Amino acid sequence: MKLSSALETLAIDPHAPIDIARVALLIARDAYSQMNPRVYLRRIDRLADQLRPRLRGSLAARTAELSTFLFEECGFAGNTENYYDPRNSYLNKVLDRQVGLPISLSALAMAVGTRAGLNVVGVGLPGHFIAKVVDGNEEVLFDPFNGGQFLDIEACELLVSGVTGRPFEATPDALAATPPGAIVARMLQNLKTAYLADRSYTRAARVTRRLTQLVPGDATQHRDLGVLLVRAEQPGRAIDPLRAYLRAEPQAEDARDVERFLTQALTEIARWN
Missing domain, CATH: 3.10.620 (C8orf32 fold)
Structure with missing residues (x-):
């Protein structure tokens, strides 16, 4: 497999x-x-x-x-x-x-x-x-x-x-078995968090790419992947996920910030050419 x-x-x-x-x-x-x-x-x-x-x-x-x-x-x-x-x-x-x-x-x-x-x-x-x-x-x-x-x-x-630090009620639903997909997503998210804490952007991007495969409808994962790839100095790979986020969430509060990352990626590619 x-x-x-x-x-x-x-x-x-x-x-x-x-x-x-x-x-x-x-x-x-x-x-x-x-x-x-x-x-x-x-x-x-x-x-x-x-x-x-x-x-x-x-x-x-x-x-x-x-x-x-x-x-x-x-x-x-x-x-x-x-x-x-x-x-x-x-x-x-x-x-x-x-x-x-x-x-x-x-x-x-x-x-x-x-x-x-x-x-x-x-x-x-x-x-x-x-x-x-x-x-x-x-x-x-x-x-x-x-x-x-x-x-x-x-x-x-x-x-x-x-x-x-917050109250929690252990209802039957709260203690229900977690589906395999959610377990794997949580594993990947833990890794992403750990690598971000170390500013290991290439490793964080690798894990985030897996999250985009697991939850393709989560636009924020595409955004994060694009931003991480820019920070990892891989602008060519950053363009598609950044554009995917802007297409999915054109009215997002952070749309302008994401557009700046996209512009940065395009500028860096143009400079190399």
């Missing part, structure tokens, strides 16, 4: 059944071109093989086994010391370094748990990402970033309020 094909599939149907781990590793290959996703998928398979015989008893007991295995015995943990390190978002580096972000650790739990026979899904909360194991009408929420600790409704509300 190629990443572009997976993103196009999710653009058409955000709920399409895909292997999040496989897509996450394809995203990582954009940054680590020599990395072989199959090697890491086999590592995930081996983790699942170790876990599978231990999954007995109630749903809570099986979820506890998953949590204990990954976050105590294997040592995977949230990177609280360097949260915005881009490596925290790449699943291959999470497996290598055993630290990651809430969403990448949740993706790992989903991959290992699902392969071992559990129904593990991701739950995107405001400012945080968790996972849950579902069996019929029963579900157990847990927080991969914080040692896999179990969460009830009140704990979810306190967690989000603590992160965002």
